[in-house]
Amino acid sequence: MQREQDVLTAASMYYLQDMTMEAIAKHLHTSRSTVSRLVKRARETGVVEITLRPPQGRAPGLGQQITARYGIDAWVVPVPDVTSQIDRLDQVSMTAARLLSTWFDSEMVLGVAWGTTLAAVAQHLTRKPTRGSAVVQLNGAANTRTSGVHYAGDLIAAFADAYGAHAHYFPVPAFFDYAETRSAMWRERSISRVLDVQRRADVALFSVGAISGGLPSHVYSAGYLEPGDIETLDAEGVVGDVCTVFLRADGTYSDIALNDRATGPTPAELRRIPQRVCVVAGDNKVAPLHAALRAGVVTHLVIDEVTARALVER
Amino acid sequence: MQREQDVLTAASMYYLQDMTMEAIAKHLHTSRSTVSRLVKRARETGVVEITLRPPQGRAPGLGQQITARYGIDAWVVPVPDVTSQIDRLDQVSMTAARLLSTWFDSEMVLGVAWGTTLAAVAQHLTRKPTRGSAVVQLNGAANTRTSGVHYAGDLIAAFADAYGAHAHYFPVPAFFDYAETRSAMWRERSISRVLDVQRRADVALFSVGAISGGLPSHVYSAGYLEPGDIETLDAEGVVGDVCTVFLRADGTYSDIALNDRATGPTPAELRRIPQRVCVVAGDNKVAPLHAALRAGVVTHLVIDEVTARALVER
DNA sequence: CCCATCCTTGCACGTTTGTTCATCCAGGTT
């Protein structure tokens, strides 16, 4: 295909030689418009990669405050204070998608949770061709009540597609109805193979679920839980979840009944993954995020400015 | 400095969130112009890094032909056929500078030769902050007849400055008048320290010198050699040089009298550096480039399209 | 305290870029 070659040529002349698109068009014997499209395609297909490197450690911005307090890498996404929750989610997820593509590379395994936030990230993924990499679903979601782009399978497929990675699905419900079923399934070879891949993950990508307020968290609204379950959670002091594992405000999670039936990795298991990226947008997520930080499951945080401020002022 | 923070914010909003400069200006309470300048500054200071990755191995372009024939990584810089030698040098050196900043990083040592081509590259360097890195001059050039930006010392300083690297100068002439002086100097601790750094280099950057035609090569025009020397070189079948070591068309270089007095690393020594980047622009360099390729001193070639075509058609 | 100098800012302008739309072409279908 001559097209691929032209994409590379146009990108090289535009980004490496600072030529104007008009000049490039003349060289390629085509129109400016086409060159504009070639360059766009170069960005979209990952021929061009744009990386941001925060100047080392200084600057007492919000990000540094969070870094200092929690010992994690924080990326604060600037958004106007007035931005709606939806717009904030959009900005944060786009930023997270771009950052992720600078972190993920060949021969790596990416573990992905699912939910509203992750679906938003998936929409903004930039392509980056890699080899020998894989994407693995971190927690179950097979359920008849969800479908479309929010369906976990499509979400995993979107990540795998963007990176040319192998996809590993996790065909179990978000929560089992009986803990014994989980133990039984975990022994099945088809399932334990996926669990093995999860354990080999180099990067985990997830958000936190809030029990209440703001945009509804899929875990609570998608019909996985019965009304009785939610009351029980409240009574146990649960403030939110990470990968379908519920946490109390202090980051603990043992002796919460539902967790025995959950399918996602516990914080202890999650912590074995070296890089753990948490994407957060929305005020109502401050409490569960704080719990997640206490549980030590986050190494890299991508968060909108407003929520970040709420976090440090807490 | 609030400025650094703003540069990062603007870059993030512009490159990661695809916001328009006008919107960013509103958020930062400043004008579009300032945002434009902030973004520019982000590029110039290395906060933003733009990388091109050629789609793996396919596409039968000129680059692939060279790669296939010589087993090296070739980057062909597209230039109109009509471009003057000077413009070609400009395009190639800009491309080389940008590529180099994607290859070089913290804790690395960069060996740099000098000459017209390298001076051109130095002019286009993009900043990239690194730590623990060093730039070392590969061959001598101390000489009263050169000065200004072409002076080797300034050249090394420009590279070191761009990367925040430590600079190691090599205060010897390009050629000694007596081979014994060289042996004597090589034993001096101040000199052998530099030679040690050279041997630790991870990346070497150099061009090839042509004996005749086109833009004059510094080695021949700057007064390092006597008229008699040049006649002798001709008689010995020399077609050019790499780091002041002269090569015959077949890539051999032993028994060439001048080489005993030269200060640059021989091809054998050069080959110990893992990545060896050769920057070439200008038709008259085809012959010496071919010799350099035969000598196996090149692993990465940055070359303009016209010269590349001349090379493969050779 | 004043002045010279350097650096920064916003405006205005011209240039460069993204995108819509009508058109065209290739490939496959009836």
Next chain:
DNA sequence: AACCTGGATGAACAAACGTGCAAGGATGGG
């Protein structure tokens, strides 16, 4: 063969961008 369909193309327009310029503000030396 005629027809449809999806994708590519260039013209034209509107949006976005870069930069020279003059004004404003800080800095440091007298």
